[in-house]
Amino acid sequence: MRTDRSPTCSGKPDHVLLSPDLGPPLTRLTDTAALDRLGFDTFFAEQVGPDESHLLVRRISSVHRDRVDAIDGSGPADLELAPNANTADYAVGDWVLADPHTRLMVRRLERRTVFQRRAEGVIGHQLAAANVDTLFVVTSCNADFNPARLERYLIMANEAGTRPVIVLTKADMVDDAETYAAQASALQRDLSVVIVNARSPDAIDPLMPWCGPGQTVALVGSSGVGKSTLVNTLSGPGAGEPQKTGTIREQDAKGRHTTTARSLHAIAGGGWVIDTPGIRTLYVSDVTDGIDTLFAEITELAPHCKFRDCSHSHEKGCAVQGAIKGGTLDPDRLDRWRQLQAENRDRTPVFTGPKGNKMLRKKKY
Ligand SMILES: Nc1nc2c(ncn2[C@@H]2O[C@H](COP(=O)(O)OP(=O)(O)OP(=O)(O)O)[C@@H](O)[C@H]2O)c(=O)[nH]1
Numbered sequence: 001m002r003t004d005r006s007p008t009c010s011g012k013p014d015h016v017l018l019s020p021d022l023g024p025p026l027t028r029l030t031d032t033a034a035l036d037r038l039g040f041d042t043f044f045a046e047q048v049g050p051d052e053s054h055l056l057v058r059r060i061s062s063v064h065r066d067r068v069d070a071i072d073g074s075g076p077a078d079l080e081l082a083p084n085a086n087t088a089d090y091a092v093g094d095w096v097l098a099d100p101h102t103r104l105m106v107r108r109l110e111r112r113t114v115f116q117r118r119a120e121g122v123i124g125h126q127l128a129a130a131n132v133d134t135l136f137v138v139t140s141c142n143a144d145f146n147p148a149r150l151e152r153y154l155i156m157a158n159e160a161g162t163r164p165v166i167v168l169t170k171a172d173m174v175d176d177a178e179t180y181a182a183q184a185s186a187l188q189r190d191l192s193v194v195i196v197n198a199r200s201p202d203a204i205d206p207l208m209p210w211c212g213p214g215q216t217v218a219l220v221g222s223s224g225v226g227k228s229t230l231v232n233t234l235s236g237p238g239a240g241e242p243q244k245t246g247t248i249r250e251q252d253a254k255g256r257h258t259t260t261a262r263s264l265h266a267i268a269g270g271g272w273v274i275d276t277p278g279i280r281t282l283y284v285s286d287v288t289d290g291i292d293t294l295f296a297e298i299t300e301l302a303p304h305c306k307f308r309d310c311s312h313s314h315e316k317g318c319a320v321q322g323a324i325k326g327g328t329l330d331p332d333r334l335d336r337w338r339q340l341q342a343e344n345r346d347r348t349p350v351f352t353g354p355k356g357n358k359m360l361r362k363k364k365y
């Protein structure tokens with residue numbers, strides 16, 4: 001027996017599917033509460049057409065060379081890829097639809113946000129994580145703390161459309177965690193900065209605003225800053241430490257890249273966390289708005305410059321130089337803005353059309 005109903009006014013399909021021939025209970029569009037907890041909201045529900053209401057909804061929880069793992073509202077769930085599929089096309093956090101009989105993936109839903117980077121020596125982009133609401137940029141109160149590197153992570157978060165939060169770990173090992181926090185807050189307007197001891201169960205409390213049911217956070221930061229430790233703390237004592245942690249070298253606080261794969265873990269408070277392997281090099285490329293958001297105070301001044309293409313260096317009537325002279329803009333910020341803009345220009349390939357015209361690259365998720 002099978003009964004279908006059309007989508008409700010909330011935009012969420014409310015199909016009732018009762019098919020005894022399908023075996024055990026499955027997470028389909030019927031189980032909206034379970035899917036809500038996984039982060040399946042109107043943005044994704046609206047992408048499912050009426051002719052797809054019989055399909056299963058899955059979220060990719062890890063990506064391997066030869067397969068992907070997935071979960072549904074009740075835990076690990078089977079998902080098969082077509083034999084010619086390339087797992088590199090999928091990211092942890094992706095939502096997909098699958099056939100209820102074969103568990104074969106039918107299609108991936110459009111992503112709301114995606115972290116991808118141009119990898120050295122590889123054509124195209126490497127996908128890191130998808131459909132992330134908040135990026136926890138993790139650094140520690142020691143030699144790892146590096147504002148220039150944090151800026152790069154902030155650009156990455158801004159560009160992906162996710163909210164960045166700086167998480168300062170190892171606060172228990174220093175007396176001046178607040179000094180690090182003040183430096184971090186100055187990097188971007190309205191930036192949230194949280195100080196924690198990642199090993200303490202209390203670390204979850206200040207992070208909770210971004211970790212509630214249906215919310216997805218991803219962790220980035222150098223090796224050894226405590227990302228895996230945080231995942232274990234966020235997972236709660238019942239989860240049996242899903243991530244291996246490693247020691248760091250004392251002299252430079254560098255970790256040993258203990259984490260080698262990305263994976264999605266449940267947070268004790270209801271949300272989801274994606275750990276990413278320590279990123280060794282982080283270049284700025286392919287950025288359109290991420291730098292402007294990081295330097296909002298410069299971006300906002302630019303329209304007041306006399307010349308539309310003002311480089312903010314020597315031009316008459318430059319509002320940015322005016323702000324520096326007036327003491328309201330830090331000249332170091334302008335230097336950083338210039339360096340990051342230049343790096344982005346140098347590292348972003350320009351595609352040319354048949355007549356040698358520059359072509360705009362359209363963002364597609
Ligand atoms: N005292 C203290 N130690 C911490 C804290 N966070 C992490 N550590 C320790 O730092 C070391 C490295 O932590 P990991 O969680 O493995 O670091 P990671 O960022 O996951 O490193 P990779 O997996 O290599 O990317 C471990 O020995 C942790 O116990 C903290 O807030 N306080």
Ligand SMILES: [Zn+2]
Pocket residue numbers: 302305306310311312313315317318319320321
């Ligand atoms: Zn100017």
